[in-house]
Amino acid sequence: MKRFRIADHIIDIEADESVDILHLLPGFKPFEWDGNGDAILTVYVSTTWEWKVRGKEIGQFDVGGTNHGVYLSDDGGYQFEVSDINGHLCSRMQSNKDFSKCTVRLYEGTWNQQNFGLNNCMMMSYAFATAVSDTILMHSSVIRCDGKAYMMTAPSGTGKSTHTRLWYDNIPGCDLMNDDNPVIRMVDGIPVAFGSPWSGKTPCYRNVQAPIGGIVRIRQKPENSIRKLKPIEAFAMLLPACSSMKWDERVYNGVCDSVTHFVSTCNTWELGCLPNAEAAHLCHDTIAIR
Numbered sequence: 001m002k003r004f005r006i007a008d009h010i011i012d013i014e015a016d017e018s019v020d021i022l023h024l025l026p027g028f029k030p031f032e033w034d035g036n037g038d039a040i041l042t043v044y045v046s047t048t049w050e051w052k053v054r055g056k057e058i059g060q061f062d063v064g065g066t067n068h069g070v071y072l073s074d075d076g077g078y079q080f081e082v083s084d085i086n087g088h089l090c091s092r093m094q095s096n097k098d099f100s101k102c103t104v105r106l107y108e109g110t111w112n113q114q115n116f117g118l119n120n121c122m123m124m125s126y127a128f129a130t131a132v133s134d135t136i137l138m139h140s141s142v143i144r145c146d147g148k149a150y151m152m153t154a155p156s157g158t159g160k161s162t163h164t165r166l167w168y169d170n171i172p173g174c175d176l177m178n179d180d181n182p183v184i185r186m187v188d189g190i191p192v193a194f195g196s197p198w199s200g201k202t203p204c205y206r207n208v209q210a211p212i213g214g215i216v217r218i219r220q221k222p223e224n225s226i227r228k229l230k231p232i233e234a235f236a237m238l239l240p241a242c243s244s245m246k247w248d249e250r251v252y253n254g255v256c257d258s259v260t261h262f263v264s265t266c267n268t269w270e271l272g273c274l275p276n277a278e279a280a281h282l283c284h285d286t287i288a289i290r
Helices: 026-031 111-129 160-170 231-241 249-265 277-287
Strands: 002-006 009-015 041-046 056-063 066-072 078-083 089-095 101-106 135-137 141-145 148-153 174-178 183-187 190-194 209-220 225-228 268-273
Touching: 002 026, 009 111, 041 111, 078 111, 089 111, 101 111, 111 135, 135 249, 141 160, 148 160, 148 190, 148 231, 160 174, 160 209, 160 277, 174 190, 183 249, 190 249, 209 231, 209 277, 225 277, 231 249, 231 268, 268 277
Parallel strands: 009 041, 041 101, 148 209, 209 268
Antiparallel strands: 002 009, 056 066, 066 078, 078 089, 089 101, 135 183, 141 148, 141 174, 183 190, 190 209, 225 268
16 A cells, blocks of 8 residues: 555555555655544555446536546445546546545556546546645646745646746746646635645645635736726636535535635736746736835
8 A cells, every 4th residue: 555645645556466555656756744633535456447338417526628537426425436548448537425535547558648537536536635624736837936936827738837837947046846737725814735646747746735816817917907806706717726525515615715714814926928938927926016
């Protein structure tokens, strides 16, 4: 069994002898944990487990433009089918109602296909298991500057990674914490950003954390501008960026509660920008010097 600690949540992964977890999930290496404590999530990984008949299809879960089928089991748990962009079936996952126990079946394929299948199952199971613990996975790029985390969120391809790179290149004292799916959670009433094993195309798997200094919505515009969002605007902006399932009341209510807490404690901004150093300086000078 391998034990990991992500944003202070412990997860256990058990696997068949034929499955090398750290070979398939190298991004998990910095999060290995040898301490005690109860796991919020236990995942069993197999290449031989016999898949049961799936239940009623209730939706599709979008991960980076790839849709994964979601099915409701008779016992109230869920089943997921994970296929890559070419339609190759990479994995299936079955969970109990609260996602504390999950089983993943990996199918034959290349390393990339098995990595994709297992990594996506781990990301979904973690997000849904922790949803009621003031914890969310947010689709964003997060940069740390002078000890605080600044989160840049936007639809894929809009420029959030470009903007954090501009901070890194032009503002002293910056380091990238995660480039796609950091974890954010409330810790003693303070919103904190954590690195995670899920960082998109950028291999930034860092076991680091920092209090959140601000959250920024990136929009491409012909000139640089920034404005502070009202709470209702901030809520509407943040909710779609969080991993959630609208058809599961427990998960969805947990995510909505967490977003409400973040909106009430974090300054949130909208940055209209060009991909230039001036945009990075405008953003930093507005939200970080406060």
